[in-house]
Amino acid sequence: MLNPPSDFEHQASSLDEITRTLQNLGADRAVLKMLPRNANDKNQIYFASSFSSLYNNFDLTLSERGASTSLTKDRSAPGSYIPEAVFNAFSWVRRDGSLVQARNVKVIIYTQYPEARLSGFTTIDNSMPKSLSIDFTKANPEAKRLLVLGRLPGGACVALMYLNISVELEAAIAALPGLEGSRVCKLLQIDQNLSERLFNQLAAVVGRPMKGCRLDASGNTLPFTGTQVCGYTLEHALGIAPNSDKDGDLYGIELKTHTQVKVTLFTPEPDFGIYADSFEGFMRRFGYESGEEFRVTGIHRANVRCAKSGLTLKVREYRVAIPGDKKSDWIRDEDGSRQPFPYDPTTDLTSKMNGIEVILEADDGTVAAGWSLQRLMNNWGVKHNEVMYLSAQKTANANVEEASQGYEYQVTYAPKVIWCRETSAERLFQAINDGVIYLDPAPKFVPGNTSKNKRRAQWRVNNIIKAIETLYVHTEVRDLTT
Numbered sequence: 001m002l003n004p005p006s007d008f009e010h011q012a013s014s015l016d017e018i019t020r021t022l023q024n025l026g027a028d029r030a031v032l033k034m035l036p037r038n039a040n041d042k043n044q045i046y047f048a049s050s051f052s053s054l055y056n057n058f059d060l061t062l063s064e065r066g067a068s069t070s071l072t073k074d075r076s077a078p079g080s081y082i083p084e085a086v087f088n089a090f091s092w093v094r095r096d097g098s099l100v101q102a103r104n105v106k107v108i109i110y111t112q113y114p115e116a117r118l119s120g121f122t123t124i125d126n127s128m129p130k131s132l133s134i135d136f137t138k139a140n141p142e143a144k145r146l147l148v149l150g151r152l153p154g155g156a157c158v159a160l161m162y163l164n165i166s167v168e169l170e171a172a173i174a175a176l177p178g179l180e181g182s183r184v185c186k187l188l189q190i191d192q193n194l195s196e197r198l199f200n201q202l203a204a205v206v207g208r209p210m211k212g213c214r215l216d217a218s219g220n221t222l223p224f225t226g227t228q229v230c231g232y233t234l235e236h237a238l239g240i241a242p243n244s245d246k247d248g249d250l251y252g253i254e255l256k257t258h259t260q261v262k263v264t265l266f267t268p269e270p271d272f273g274i275y276a277d278s279f280e281g282f283m284r285r286f287g288y289e290s291g292e293e294f295r296v297t298g299i300h301r302a303n304v305r306c307a308k309s310g311l312t313l314k315v316r317e318y319r320v321a322i323p324g325d326k327k328s329d330w331i332r333d334e335d336g337s338r339q340p341f342p343y344d345p346t347t348d349l350t351s352k353m354n355g356i357e358v359i360l361e362a363d364d365g366t367v368a369a370g371w372s373l374q375r376l377m378n379n380w381g382v383k384h385n386e387v388m389y390l391s392a393q394k395t396a397n398a399n400v401e402e403a404s405q406g407y408e409y410q411v412t413y414a415p416k417v418i419w420c421r422e423t424s425a426e427r428l429f430q431a432i433n434d435g436v437i438y439l440d441p442a443p444k445f446v447p448g449n450t451s452k453n454k455r456r457a458q459w460r461v462n463n464i465i466k467a468i469e470t471l472y473v474h475t476e477v478r479d480l481t482t
Contacts, residue, residue: 022190041132083109105118211410212233269455418476
């Protein structure tokens with residue numbers, strides 16, 4: 001039996017023992033991998049053939065890069081761009097249960113294979129599990145090592161290294177269900193009962209009118225009359241202070257209120273095209289004058305020209321001449337530009353992560369505005385992996401005293417809550433391509449007064465009750481009165 005080479009190495013005699021440790025850390029699921037002898041700090045650790053295996057479980061930020069509006073200029077030479085995603089919160093767990101934040105753990109995506117690998121294990125104090133060092137693996141080539149990535153609600157990762165894995169424990173791990181998209185990783189579910197806790201809290205809120213309000217950073221109740229009154233009032237009732245990083249988030253579950261079945265899912269702005277290069281240029285060219293303002297509006301569904309803006313929303317991808325050949329060049333038009341193809345949902349997303357984009361295209365082929373795969377995925381991801389949709393009704397506040405204090409509205413939430421779990425980037429792009437999700441832009445440009453400019457890209461669904469079947473694997477309607 002090997003002695004732990006550092007205070008990051010753990011030991012366990014059973015899967016139950018590992019589960020209890022993760023439960024005490026607050027994790028609701030974990031990815032387990034028995035490491036081969038060449039898995040160390042000098043060699044990236046292979047995890048899956050699909051990036052979605054990690055993206056759907058952990059809070060990751062993909063590196064973003066712009067694209068050219070030119071029809072003939074590539075963003076970069078083929079093969080020069082390897083997508084990567086950084087864990088926004090990754091900590092190693094010491095044997096005493098304390099956490100040490102890692103500096104820059106990231107997932108490297110090799111589109112040509114395809115596969116996703118883990119890299120960068122050093123902590124902020126320059127320590128790391130020594131059992132992951134190349135010196136350890138050289139000195140102990142037969143050592144059985146287990147890497148456990150525990151997911152906290154919201155997507156943060158707590159990581160543990162286990163040594164001295166018994167034959168019985170290895171067999172128990174092998175019997176676990178596999179992580180989707182991976183041949184070598186196992187998935188361990190840990191019951192924290194978080195959804196039921198939230199349902200119990202919501203049951204005390206729904207069905208009764210509440211004054212429209214919000215909490216400030218100090219926990220004080222303030223009147224609120226803006227368009228987000230339904231969301232802020234719910235957060236107030238649940239004790240959530242408004243925070244741009246965690247709006248409507250409790251136990252890692254996103255809360256979305258809506259007063260009609262048409263719902264805005266998210267609002268990422270374009271990161272390339274004329275819009276990104278010159279907002280004024282975009283608005284003057286594609287907008288219409290309304291008094292002293294320029295506006296761009298209209299429903300933009302994939303592959304349907306919007307008469308109001310003259311733009312067509314498209315999901316497109318680029319392909320290499322020989323699929324799977326890392327030395328192969330992009331398929332190109334006669335003028336040398338990369339040739340775009342319509343989005344193909346049947347091919348693996350990981351293999352084309354550096355070749356998918358959503359654009360607003362002008363009649364002459366110019367990219368008016370574009371969203372890279374990274375921009376869209378960074379605004380979807382684990383934050384939308386579990387969502388509860390609450391229907392709300394906003395009315396004038398009938399309580400004269402409250403109304404005189406500035407509480408202009410009353411908000412009442414319907415007792416039936418739509419509970420949705422497990423989405424993916426594939427489902428997102430499929431929904432955009434099929435027109436289930438559409439773009440309803442509302443930017444405004446005011447010449448001579450930039451303070452009045454508004455940049456607004458609203459990605460919506462017409463009927464959230466119907467759309468959830470496309471967006472999520474599991475959906476359920478809960479009546480909180482029963």
